[in-house]
Structures are given as C-alpha cells and as structure tokens.
Amino acid sequence: MSEFDLIAHYFVRPAHPKNRATLGIGDDCALLLQQDGMQTAISSDMLVEDRHFFAGADAYKLGHKSLAVNLSDLAAMGAEPVAFTLALSLPSADEPWLANFSAGLFALADQHNCELIGGDTTKGPLNICITIFGQAPIGTALRRDTAQIGDDIWVSGTLGEARLALGAMRKEYELDIATLSAAAVRLYTPQPRVTLGLALRGIAHSALDISDGLVGDLGHILKKSGVGATLNVDALPAGAALQNQPKELRRRFTLAGGDDYELCFTAPVSKREAVLGAALAADTNVTRIGVIDEAPGTRLLDRDGQPVDLKIASFDHFA
Numbered sequence: 001m002s003e004f005d006l007i008a009h010y011f012v013r014p015a016h017p018k019n020r021a022t023l024g025i026g027d028d029c030a031l032l033l034q035q036d037g038m039q040t041a042i043s044s045d046m047l048v049e050d051r052h053f054f055a056g057a058d059a060y061k062l063g064h065k066s067l068a069v070n071l072s073d074l075a076a077m078g079a080e081p082v083a084f085t086l087a088l089s090l091p092s093a094d095e096p097w098l099a100n101f102s103a104g105l106f107a108l109a110d111q112h113n114c115e116l117i118g119g120d121t122t123k124g125p126l127n128i129c130i131t132i133f134g135q136a137p138i139g140t141a142l143r144r145d146t147a148q149i150g151d152d153i154w155v156s157g158t159l160g161e162a163r164l165a166l167g168a169m170r171k172e173y174e175l176d177i178a179t180l181s182a183a184a185v186r187l188y189t190p191q192p193r194v195t196l197g198l199a200l201r202g203i204a205h206s207a208l209d210i211s212d213g214l215v216g217d218l219g220h221i222l223k224k225s226g227v228g229a230t231l232n233v234d235a236l237p238a239g240a241a242l243q244n245q246p247k248e249l250r251r252r253f254t255l256a257g258g259d260d261y262e263l264c265f266t267a268p269v270s271k272r273e274a275v276l277g278a279a280l281a282a283d284t285n286v287t288r289i290g291v292i293d294e295a296p297g298t299r300l301l302d303r304d305g306q307p308v309d310l311k312i313a314s315f316d317h318f319a
C-alpha cells in the first residue's frame with residue numbers, strides 16, 4: 001500500500017456536519033477559522049516506543065492514549081477541543097495495526113468532537129506525535145502562573161494506578177491479575193478531564209495536568225507563580241488498586257507516579273462550593289489536598305501535621 005493510500009484509507013473520513021475546519025486533510029495546510037472572541041490553545045505531545053509504551057502495545061489503546069494525553073493538555077487550560085494533526089512514523093504499513101490504531105484514535109476524537117485535519121506519515125521507528133488545537137474565550141484559559149497564596153490545591157480523580165501497573169509490567173513486583181488489570185486501564189486508556197477543565201474556567205486560579213507525577217508537575221505551578229505549597233499526603237486520592245498496597249508505595253505512586261492525566265488546580269477558599277459544583281456537573285471527583293503558601297518548594301505533611309520524609313522523583317526524560 002502506498003503512503004497516500006494509507007492516509008486515504010485509515011485517516012481521511014467523510015465530511016461531517018460537526019467539522020469546523022474550512023479545509024482538512026489533503027492540501028499543504030489545513031485551514032481553521034478563528035472564532036470571534038476566542039483564543040486558540042495549542043499543544044503537542046509525542047509517544048515513543050519503549051519510552052512511552054512497550055513494543056507490541058495494543059494499537060487501539062495506543063490510538064486512544066496518543067490523543068488522550070493531548071486532550072489532557074487542553075483540559076488543563078480549560079480549552080474546548082477543536083482539531084488535531086497527527087505525525088506518524090511507522091516501521092511498516094501494517095494494515096490490522098493501522099485499522100485498530102485509527103479506530104482507537106477516532107473513538108476518542110468523536111467523543112470530544114475533535115477533528116483530524118492533517119499530519120505527516122513516514123517510515124521509521126514507531127513514533128506518534130499529535131498537535132492539538134482548542135479554544136477558550138479570550139482571557140479565560142487556566143494557566144500555570146496565576147496561583148495565589150491562600151489558594152486550596154485540588155486534584156481530580158485518583159492517582160498512582162498507572163505507575164502501579166507500569167511497575168508490574170517491569171517486574172518490579174507481582175500483582176494479582178485483578179489488581180493488574182484494574183491498574184492497567186489507567187496506564188493504557190487515560191480519560192482526559194476535558195469537561196472538568198471547562199467547568200473550572202472562572203473558578204480555578206491555575207491548573208495543569210499531571211503527566212510526570214503530582215509533586216513535580218505542581219512544582220511547575222509553584223515556580224511560575226512564585227509561591228510554595230503544603231500538601232497533606234494522607235489526603236491524596238489513591239486509585240482503588242493501590243488501596244491494598246504498602247503505605248510507602250502508595251505514597252510514592254500518588255506523589256510521583258506519572259501517567260495520571262488528572263488535573264491539579266488551585267482555587268480560592270471562597271470558591272470551594274463552586275469547585276464542588278463544577279466537579280458534580282462534570283461527573284468527576286475532586287479532592288482538596290493542600291494549600292498554596294509563601295515559602296518556595298513543597299512541604300509534605302501527614303494527617304497529624306508531621307513532616308513526611310520521602311525521597312521522591314517525578315518522571316524526567318533526561319534525569
């Protein structure tokens with residue numbers, strides 16, 4: 001199959017009334033009309049074999065995750081998904097693989113009304129890079145540099161299960177089948193918190209999505225906002241499969257597991273009811289885990305206010 005047959009067969013779809021691009025796949029560029037009063041939110045994330053996923057990973061789930069991690073960045077900005085491009089490097093034109101990959105990709109794209117408008121396809125090591133475009137009314141996007149002293153720190157959903165599954169896959173420990181399959185759902189098919197991100201506009205002061213681990217990612221908000229944080233380690237929402245694991249592992253994986261794709265956000269105390277209302281409307285749990293304060297850095301305390309001494313390191317590609 002030729003490069004262009006591959007694109008036409010697996011990535012070009014019939015026109016759909018909900019499509020927003022003026023010109024989609026097939027020309028040198030796609031054309032997107034900017035809506036009045038809106039700002040465009042743009043983000044790229046790449047998935048690389050043996051780094052972000054194991055060789056032989058399920059193609060449908062890989063299609064899902066490639067888009068999910070990008071939608072998660074839009075969620076973190078409170079931006080509504082509009083469209084995305086897909087740059088693919090493939091070892092071969094493996095048709096069953098392509099059929100499954102595009103099915104997983106488009107199933108999630110359709111859930112979020114996010115249209116594939118272009119990309120690039122080459123032969124090479126398996127590598128998937130998506131650039132996503134979203135929109136938010138001017139001035140309403142949730143940023144990393146706007147946390148304020150006194151804000152509550154919140155996190156959506158639960159943390160740590162993706163890391164729990166990864167450890168079992170790497171044979172760091174053994175898990176029973178039921179625990180591993182529950183945790184693996186979080187590693188392979190994260191659900192981006194797009195609805196929650198949109199609901200938090202006008203409520204949260206700052207937000208980001210957790211990909212490298214809570215403490216490391218929260219650190220980006222702290223640094224950019226020129227503030228610090230105190231976290232209650234016992235308040236962190238551990239995923240169900242983590243509940244029966246030893247306390248130290250539970251703490252390490254909730255604090256610095258990675259691959260969580262939950263939102264961490266800050267909001268003033270006066271907005272607690274509004275945050276809970278937004279969470280209810282988005283059908284997503286949120287948990288208050290700490291406060292923004294003045295002293296730089298992150299202090300970890302237990303439920304009794306005693307310092308927790310844990311060596312933790314968030315994910316870093318070059319550390």
Ligand SMILES: Nc1ncnc2c1ncn2[C@@H]1O[C@H](COP(=O)(O)OP(=O)(O)O)[C@@H](O)[C@H]1O
Nearest residue numbers: 042043044045069073076208209210211212217
């Ligand atoms: N090669 C690059 N060139 C320019 N900007 C980059 C590059 N890699 C990452 N960035 C930018 O650096 C910031 C941090 O990146 P990253 O940690 O990947 O963010 P995220 O966790 O949201 O994906 C982002 O604003 C991203 O756009």
Ligand SMILES: Cc1ncc(C[n+]2csc(CCOP(=O)(O)OP(=O)(O)O)c2C)c(N)n1
Nearest residue numbers: 045050051052053054211212257258259315
């Ligand atoms: C085979 C494999 N090894 C390791 C991991 C863990 N892992 C890889 S990248 C990463 C962090 C997120 O990826 P990154 O490229 O830093 O995403 P970004 O922060 O840019 O959104 C994690 C936790 C994994 N998911 N799969």
Ligand SMILES: [Mg+2]
Nearest residue numbers: 044045046211
């Ligand atoms: Mg990135």
